[in-house]
Amino acid sequence: MGTGKQQRRGDTRQRIQDVALELFAEQGYEKTSLREISEKLDVTKAALYYHFKTKEDILTSIFDDLTGPIDELIAWGHAQPQPVSLETKKDVLTRYSAILINAAPLFRFMQENQAAMRDLKSGASFKDRMLGLHEILKDPDAPMADQVRCFSALFTMHAGMFVLKDAEGDPKEKREAILEVAIDLVTRAHTGG
Amino acid sequence: MGTGKQQRRGDTRQRIQDVALELFAEQGYEKTSLREISEKLDVTKAALYYHFKTKEDILTSIFDDLTGPIDELIAWGHAQPQPVSLETKKDVLTRYSAILINAAPLFRFMQENQAAMRDLKSGASFKDRMLGLHEILKDPDAPMADQVRCFSALFTMHAGMFVLKDAEGDPKEKREAILEVAIDLVTRAHTGG
DNA sequence: GTCTATAATTTGATAGAC
DNA sequence: GTCTATCAAATTATAGAC
Numbered sequence: 001m002g003t004g005k006q007q008r009r010g011d012t013r014q015r016i017q018d019v020a021l022e023l024f025a026e027q028g029y030e031k032t033s034l035r036e037i038s039e040k041l042d043v044t045k046a047a048l049y050y051h052f053k054t055k056e057d058i059l060t061s062i063f064d065d066l067t068g069p070i071d072e073l074i075a076w077g078h079a080q081p082q083p084v085s086l087e088t089k090k091d092v093l094t095r096y097s098a099i100l101i102n103a104a105p106l107f108r109f110m111q112e113n114q115a116a117m118r119d120l121k122s123g124a125s126f127k128d129r130m131l132g133l134h135e136i137l138k139d140p141d142a143p144m145a146d147q148v149r150c151f152s153a154l155f156t157m158h159a160g161m162f163v164l165k166d167a168e169g170d171p172k173e174k175r176e177a178i179l180e181v182a183i184d185l186v187t188r189a190h191t192g193g
Numbered sequence: 194m195g196t197g198k199q200q201r202r203g204d205t206r207q208r209i210q211d212v213a214l215e216l217f218a219e220q221g222y223e224k225t226s227l228r229e230i231s232e233k234l235d236v237t238k239a240a241l242y243y244h245f246k247t248k249e250d251i252l253t254s255i256f257d258d259l260t261g262p263i264d265e266l267i268a269w270g271h272a273q274p275q276p277v278s279l280e281t282k283k284d285v286l287t288r289y290s291a292i293l294i295n296a297a298p299l300f301r302f303m304q305e306n307q308a309a310m311r312d313l314k315s316g317a318s319f320k321d322r323m324l325g326l327h328e329i330l331k332d333p334d335a336p337m338a339d340q341v342r343c344f345s346a347l348f349t350m351h352a353g354m355f356v357l358k359d360a361e362g363d364p365k366e367k368r369e370a371i372l373e374v375a376i377d378l379v380t381r382a383h384t385g386g
Numbered sequence: 387g388t389c390t391a392t393a394a395t396t397t398g399a400t401a402g403a404c
Numbered sequence: 405g406t407c408t409a410t411c412a413a414a415t416t417a418t419a420g421a422c
Binding site: 025027028029030031109111112113114115116118143144145147148149151152155156159160164165166167169171174178180181184185188 | 213218219220221222223224236246277302304305306307308311336337338341342344345348352353357360362366367370371373374377378381
């Protein structure tokens, strides 16, 4: 100890995940090489292979550690009394917003690397999660426009978190505005426009 | 002539663009190799280099051929009397919808390969176009939530075109529903919520 | 747990014949 | 305009020493 760069022996696996996600989100999955990750960690490529079997395994492990909260949210939503009340829908959106903020780099990565993720095992499961959330929000018999509103609410939250990072203004205020718009969309879809 | 696979000499450049965009959109830019493109065209990699200087040039050329209509739309919007009327905004969205449908594979590619495009020259220029459209739609003094609505309207159109391709229902009806939601968002932002 | 060394493959790109 | 042949570089991944 005392050196600027602590080795923190024992949490190497975690450090690999952190650096990998940072680079994946920044430059894309394909463009990021294991050499780059290992250099940033000051270890060799071979050391990576002690902790993970393949490059894809690194990404998969990151997913597994962070998608739990979404699954819990979906399970909670589906356990609510049917038909789902507007208050429950607002709850889902609010909780989802918190999850998004908490795992922002991962969601940024997912949003910007859909093509790379398509055949990545984790890809399909994320699509399933989106559909799971949509099922809670939408009214099965509602007109098409209202189903679009529910999709739009989810997508607005995904996109807004990162599109608005360039815009001026307080981050907290921006997040609240995004959530407000999402809730408004679902509310209009709930009452039937 | 008469062979199953027409050689169509003279339009090879166009065929390269078509196949490349198809593969780029399907698997991502990085994942698609020049070998793959040339094999699908039944020519050699070297032949590709006669028509395009680099891999990136293939992509850039596709953009140049298709982004013209967006630039015209932005120019038209900015040439309208200020402040921009709601009718003009609806016009912009309707025209943008038509452009999106017309160049669907390109926009699908752009949406799903943002990370790969980030340092691709064409990337920045697309972001500028998004901001250009947003500037026409948004009211500078409107509250944050209304600015989000305008972003959401654009993003809903981008995302909806492809997210809803899995959903049941008539394609035309879906497109109209998406446009309806986008117009509704901008309308609410226009009047001030 | 991390290293050195290297295998095996693929990639983008070029030179030069036809 | 398309080909053969080839290049240099990078990539994922493994074997085996320490």
